Amino acid sequence: MCLTMFITQSELIAQLTTESPVILNRDQPLYLVERNFRHALAQPISASWSNVGIRTVLERIEKTQQISLILDRRIDPSTTLKIDLQNQSVEAGLDEIASALHARAIVVGSNVYLGPDQAMGTFKTLLAQKQQELLALSDNQPDMKTRATQLSRNKSFYYQDLDTPVQLLNQIADSYQITISNPERIPHDLWSHGALMAVNANEALLLVLNQLNLTFLWEKQGTAIRLLPVPDHVTVQKTYSSRGRSLNETIEHLKELFPAAMITREGRMLLVDASADLQEKVEAELNPSKRPVRKMGTPQIDVLPIQRRKFTLRAQKVPVLAVMQKLEQSGIEFEYQPQQLNQAGVDLTQRIDISVQNADANEFFDVLFGPLNLSYQIEGIKVSLTPDN
Structure with a gap:
């Protein structure tokens, strides 16, 4: 809650006390993280609140589901809601709550962050x-x-x-x-x-x-x-390869679809300067067969074991860590000891060229981790990494 020139500190403490008691030495919460957190978001929830403040609603969900929820300070925590969640996933329920606040919920680390869209x-x-x-x-x-x-x-x-x-x-x-x-x-x-x-x-x-x-x-x-x-206009640059059309045709096509994005040619690649939300749409347009990053509120999809997947990726001078982070968004987990990799001289930010088409898991990870002299072991959706002896 914000302390402004209209609210004294004592008044603010009184407001906090009204909504939920102020406790200065709370026990450290035992929230779920990583795989357990993602599993918790997929669990069904049924609950109803009428004329209840958003802070109280979120605290109840945090306690029962053991997950961390972050409410942006720009949303009034005393805003009352009427919410009825019936046998839907926790993730879909949080998306519904965010919508009622004219806000958006996104996953950051092992937290759900709710804030203005x-x-x-x-x-x-x-x-x-x-x-x-x-x-x-x-x-x-x-x-x-x-x-x-x-x-x-x-x-x-x-x-x-x-x-x-x-x-x-x-x-x-x-x-x-x-x-x-x-x-x-x-x-x-x-x-x-x-x-x-x-x-x-x-x-x-x-x-x-x-x-x-x-x-x-x-x-x-x-x-x-x-x-x-924060600047008034925030963008990020990404490069993409063109598929199915000439580079110039692809540029014109994307400019028609996404007029707010700056799209130019950089060698044999496309350079797109746009917001992260627009970048996701551009990527989905260029790679329609690629599984999109799951958003809050979309139906839960079972994560396919790695050995049953096929991998297609073409990229130049891409950091291995960036590829790993993208794979994590599709449910793949990586397990390794950073200190062990550092001592072995393994640098996950090393850039590599990669080009695979409909490759199985072993072919793909051979190409991805071979240049770093990393061994890997696949079990379900987890990849364990160790330096080569």
Whole structure:
């Protein structure tokens, strides 16, 4: 909840107490993460609330389902809802709740983040930008490769009632050994308790800063950030190959479908400058047979075991880690020890060229992990990675 010039701190505490009791030393919640979190989102839920505040509704779901839910501070937590969920998945139910708030729910790490629709689109684009920044730094500065791997590790953070965003950001910064160059830009605010579960550095920082209409710039080889206001127009660049049409025909076709995107030619590839939401639509248009990233509220689809899948991918100079992250979105899990890989000189941000067509799992992962001298073992939907001896 925001502390503004219209509300004194004592009045704010009174409001928080009315909605839910203020407890300054809550026990650390036992929320589910990773595979267990995704499984929980698919479980059925039946519940009804009438004229109940959104904070109370979400806290009830958090408690019963053991999942972390983050309500953006720009949504009034006292907003009352009339919700009737009957035997639908938790994920679909949260999507319905978000819709009732004229908001959107997205999965970030092992959390469901609910916020204003436009702000969530901006958040997704900023997250893609930050990932590209780290990859660019690791390409241009060899010393950044290990640092980029460190910042990609998932961690969890907890905060209490009446904690401030400064306290939470300092907790994140200390954990990843980051200096905030201009902390004076962080506005004073008092938040209700919550958690950021299984998030990397980019996700953790943006989950806090985006709610304050701030973003950041990586500095000093990934050991510092400078806070910046969120620009009015946020885009990210991605390249794609053309299929079924000439490059020029594809460009014209995409420009007709997506006039808000900047689409140009870069060698034999398409360069698209657009929001993350538009990038997903462009990718779906260019690769209609490719399984789309599942959105909140869509029907639950059983995850196909890896050995029963076929893989098609053509990309140039793509980081192996970026491919892994994309595969994770389709339900594939990767298990490895970052320290073990670092000691063996394995760099997951290494860029490779990859071209496979309707390949089975072993053929695909041979091509993906062969250049890194990584061994892999497939079991169900999990891929375990170890350095070659």
